[in-house]
Every structure is written in structure tokens, then in C-alpha cells.
Amino acid sequence: MAQNRIAGFRELSNMLRSDQPDPEQDETTTYLFWDGEGKLIGQLPEQSFSTDTALLFKAAPMGETIMTVTIGKHGFRVFEFPNVRQNRGSIVTIGIVRSLDDANSTLRTLLWDICSVIIAGVIISILAGRFLAGRALIPIRNSWDKQQRFVADASHELRTPNAVIHAQTEMLLRQPDHTIEQESAHIALILKESKRMNKLLDDLLTLARSDSNQLLIHRAAVPLGSLIREIVEQFRLLTSIRDVDLSAELQEPLTLWGDEGRIRQLLFILLDNALKYTASSGRIVITARSEGQLVYISVTDNGKGIADEDLPYLFERFYRGDKARSRAEGGTGLGLSIAQWIMNAHDGSIRIDSKLGEGTKVELLFPRRAR
Template sequence: MFRKTKLRLVSLYTFVFFIILSVLGLSVYFYMDRKSYSTNDDRLLLKADSLIKNNGTPVPEETERESERRVSYLYWDKKGGIIKSDPPNVFSQKDLRNLMPKKTTEHLRTQSIDGHFYRILTINGNKINKLSMKKVTAIELVYNIDPEVTILKNLLEMIGLGSAGGLILSYFAGLFLASKSLVPIQKSWEKQSQFVADASHELRTPLSVIQTHLELLFRHPANTIEQESVTIYKSLSEVKRVNKLVEDLLTLARTDSNEQLIISQWFALDEMLQLIVEQFEPIAEMKEINIEERIERDLQYFGDKDRLHQLLVILVDNAIKYTASGGKVSIICMNAANLIQIIIKDTGVGIPERDLPHIFDRFYRSNKSRTRAEGGTGLGLSIAKWIVEAHHGHINVESKLNEGTKFTIKLP
């Protein structure tokens, strides 16, 4: 399923990396090209200024060595004939014909002659008084740039080879990045697919029960509501269960889409906990379970009151649900430094160690203790964890089989 997406990502990454490498390589080439010509041009212009100041007589620099490349001077008349060259006989007659200036105005150009490259600066002879009397119309300063051209050609070849190698490296880099980027997408897709499958499975059972009981009603159309009250009650119970499941699914769907579901306000946390204890006391008495409370007074908290109420109801309901008669459920709330710490502890059936890492997963049920017969949807603890994390808190669970479970919530 993700194969086409992966191929597109690989192609995109490869193209982007290749373009980046090529642009960087060409940038280096053009920089070196401009730098080398700029250095040579500066030298020619410096020589030209010295030539003009000395009335056409070249003055060698003190720093020049015999082994260094020298600037050659060519003096031309108005008919295009060579008057003299300095040093003499540097160029052949054939070379001189190619070096003849096309215009006498001052300009720089690059000339290629028999595989050799020269940088040439032309000076108008009128700038030099003594020579202008001898009919010198132009002076050319010629500088051999074969080493620079060779370096630039080698650099361009290296960039070409580097781009070819970069294309291969870009492909493997694109393949690696595409594989890495698809991992969370694949995990998310698998998680979503599993979630949809589990939700469909959870909905199928109550819907089948409702359908069955409604079909039973049609078998005895003459019966009164009182006679069919058991069947109607069972159908209504399943409808309530479906409604609760859909509500939980909607909550989790909104959390996945990052929709704002937390509305914070100041409220008395201790009063809310006390109210929850009072609500569950009759249920606990029916099961002969003792509820022990240690709630610190005057605890003000800034958070979503309804969501935190939902969180605590989920945990207290689970604690009572999975605690046998004669057991105990403890509800503790205290202010610990900069944290509000809430502990829900029971002496119930506990959770097997292998199940502890998964109890906050959606639709996860322990094989023995957490069954559909208890009436849960398998989403309560997932919602509980989301509520805690939405308040930037932390929830932790400790449990031993047949000894009990302890949930610890820390809210900043």
C-alpha cells in the first residue's frame, strides 16, 4: 500500500539532494572562475597604470622572479602592424595576427590561440605622450592563463563526476529518509486499522443483541409491554452500551485530531473528589467494599473540571468493579510541593505483569480479569491517560495479581 508513496518520496528526495549538490558544485566553480580572472585582471590593470606612468616603458616588479609568468607587451600601429614586443619574439607571426586588437578602446578579453589561453588588456596609445608621436595606437598587455584554465577544467570535471556520484548517493539518502519517514505513518495506519477493527467488533456484539431482541418482539406481536419488559430492558441496556462506546470513540477521535477539548477553570478539587466518593458509596456498600478516603482540604486546581471528574470516575469505577466483597478502595489526594498527587488504590484482582505495559491501549483487555462481561468498553483507561497528559500530568500504575492495583496521578 505504501509502495507508491515510498517511490514518490524517494524520487522527491533524490531530486532535491541532486539539485542541492549540483547548485553547490556550480557555485564553487563560478566562484573560482571569477576569483582567478579577477586576480589576473587586477595584475594587468596594475601593470597598465605603471606603463602609463612611465610613458610606455614596462617596469618589472621587484617581487617578480624569472620562473614566474610574465606579462608581455605588444605595441600596435593604426594599420594593425606590430611595432615591437616586450620581451621580443615571444609570439610568432601567426600568433600576432590572432592577437591583433579589434578596437583601440581600453578593454579586457580572453583569447585562445592553438590551445593556449591568454588574458589581454588593451590600452589606447594616446594615453602615452611619447609613444603617440611614434604612431602607437594601441598597447596590449598579454598574460598567459593556461594554469588557471586547466584548474577550472579539472574542477568542472570533478564537479561533473561528483554530481554523478551525488546522484547515486542522493538515491540512497532518499531511500533511507523515505523509509524512516514512512515508519510513523505505517505505525499510525496500523494503529488506526486496528482501532477501526476493534471498534467494529465492539459495536457488532451489542447491535446483534439489539437485533435479536427486536426480532423476538415481532414473534409475539399480541404481547403487552409488561410481558416483553425483560426483552425491552435488555435491548435498552445494549443501546446504552452502544451510546457509551460511541461517546468514548468520539472523544478519542477528537484527541487524535488535536481538537481543543480542555476548558480550564479554577475549582475545588477536594469537593469534587468528595462528591465522587459519595456517589460510589452506595455501590460499594452493595458489594460490601469499604471506601477509605484521605483528601486534603482547600485544594484549588486550574483545569478542566468535567474531564478530571471523568478521569476519577473511570478509575474509581474500575477499582470497585474489580474488587471482591470485603475488599477496600482507597482514595488519596494531597498537595505535594508543586504537584497535586491523587492515588486510587484497591485490593482487587490485580493486573498480570504481562498486561501492565498495555493497559492504556485502546480496547486492550486482560484475558481473565478484564472481560466484556464487566460491561466496559476497553477505552476508559485510554481516555484517562489522555486527560492526565492534556493537563501536562503523569499517570502511573502498579499492580500485582490477586493483591490489588494502585494508580498514581501527578498534576502540576
């Protein structure tokens, strides 16, 4: 009788597993066989569960649903249905129990992986966000620092002439009975500092308006040759006083599309700088010629030159390599900043080459027509 039951168990097991591709490897499924009195009469694989444990699976409603049973730390899916071939022995119902340990382990591993990825993603996002925010703030910090430095330098530059004017005025008030001729030296100094202050204020206003795009460029055809000759003649008196030779090498005819007033201002700045730093018996040459679709202008002198460490900072506002001499010459440190803005406004470029003790060459490139 026992052998018949075992044979019946195996036949039913093979029948139930017949739809599986490789039943020999399915170690998570157990078949329980019950008699009409609800007693366990067999299981495949054999001795998978104790009788007491198997009875816990008998509580599943037969043929209604699949139930999950938890025993200790282990979970099982249980399904029970009647045996339609009861002539094979006393097997009345068959229970299928499938372990969920592998699935739960996989889910736990997947959950840990997901949590790890989320945590790593949050950490990477925070670090990347801080890095990108820091990179994005660099130009803002630089702009803020430049603005703060500009305000401080402007205040310092304005304070000097204002202090001189204030002191000289007090000295005039101490001698109310003196004539203008007697106090002419003090009055001349007041006039000189007033002019310096006015020039500084004009330069500051120009740069402030350029930063806010309030200055407009009025483009028109500029006869560059005649403009340069006119400027050279205006500088003749100054160069003759300082015994400096000023000459122009011009290609004729030469026309430039731009703002004549701003180009005149640009050339005045460059010639004024060249004259300030060129000693007696020196030479200044201004050259202008056409180079394809560009107009080339250069101002060359054989003056004192500029130190290599100062070249990268020449276009910064209020920067002066030789501060003592620049202040004595009446410089404000804003000229080259204005020159660079004029070139940018004309879609051009400016370049300075200089060697200490040999001289300086400033090169300008303008497009012949507006872009």
C-alpha cells in the same frame, strides 16, 4: 651585429620586466622583436616559438588592444607596441605574448570543482529532503493509523451490541403472543446492550470533542474532600454487593482548582476500573492530600493487576489487556483515554503502577491553581 641585437634584446627585456617582483620565475611570457619590415629578429626566452608560429601573433593591431590568439589547444594573450628606443638596433616593434594555459587549467579545475560541489549539493539536498520529509510524515502517518484504528475499533464495538439488539428483537417478533413477563430475559438483554451502546457513544463523543477542542474546562474551586466522600458513598452499594472494602484517606481541608464535573468523571472511571478487577474480599483505597503546590490523588486496589506488556498501551483507545473479561464486564476500552484527556486538560499527570496478581495503583497530580 648579432651580438648587439642580443644585447639589445636583453636590455629591453630587463627594462620591460623591471616592474615585476621576480621576473626569473615568469615562464609564461615571451617577448617578440620585429624589424621595420615585419620580420621576427629575436625573442626572449630564445626559441620559444617557431617563426611561423610567431607570425600568427603579428596580426594583433599594434598598440590598440590586447588580443587573444588560439593555436591548436593553446591560448595566448598578445599585445604589440612600438619601440621608443629604436637606436638600440633595428627593433621597430615589440610584442608581448603571455600563455593562457595555466589560467585556463585553473579555470577548468575551478569549473569542475564548482560543478562537483553543485552536483554534490543537489544530491545531498535530495537525500536530506527525502529524509526530513520522511521524518515529518512519521507523526502524520501515526495519526492517520491511529485514526483508522479508532474508526475500525469503534465500528466493531458498536456492531456487537447492535447485533445483539437486532437478534433479540427478532426473537421477540417471532412470539407476538408472549407476554412481557415471558420475554423478560430477552428484554433485559436488549436493555443491557442499549445501555452499553449509549455509554460507548457518550465516550466516543467525549473523545471526539476533546480532539477538536470543543470541550471546555470550567474551572472553579472544588472541595475535593467532600467530592470524594460523595463518590465513595455512591460506590458503597456496588462494593458491598461484591464484598469489596472501599475506604478513603483524605487530608482536610483540601481544595482543587478545576472542573468539578470532569474530576467527578475521572474518579468514577478509576473506581469503576478498580472495582471491576478486584475480587471478593478485596480492598480499594482512595487517597487525597496536598503536596506543596500540587494535589495528590491515588486509587489503589489489590486486584488481579496488569501485565507488564500491557502497561505502555493502557491509555490507547479501545485497548484492553484482557479483552474477554473486559467485554464481559461491559468495558469499552475508552475510560483511561478519557482519564488522560481530563488530566491533560487540568495540566496534571497520571501514572499507573501495577503487578500481575498483586494489584494496581493509579496516581494523579494536579496543580493547586490554574497555570
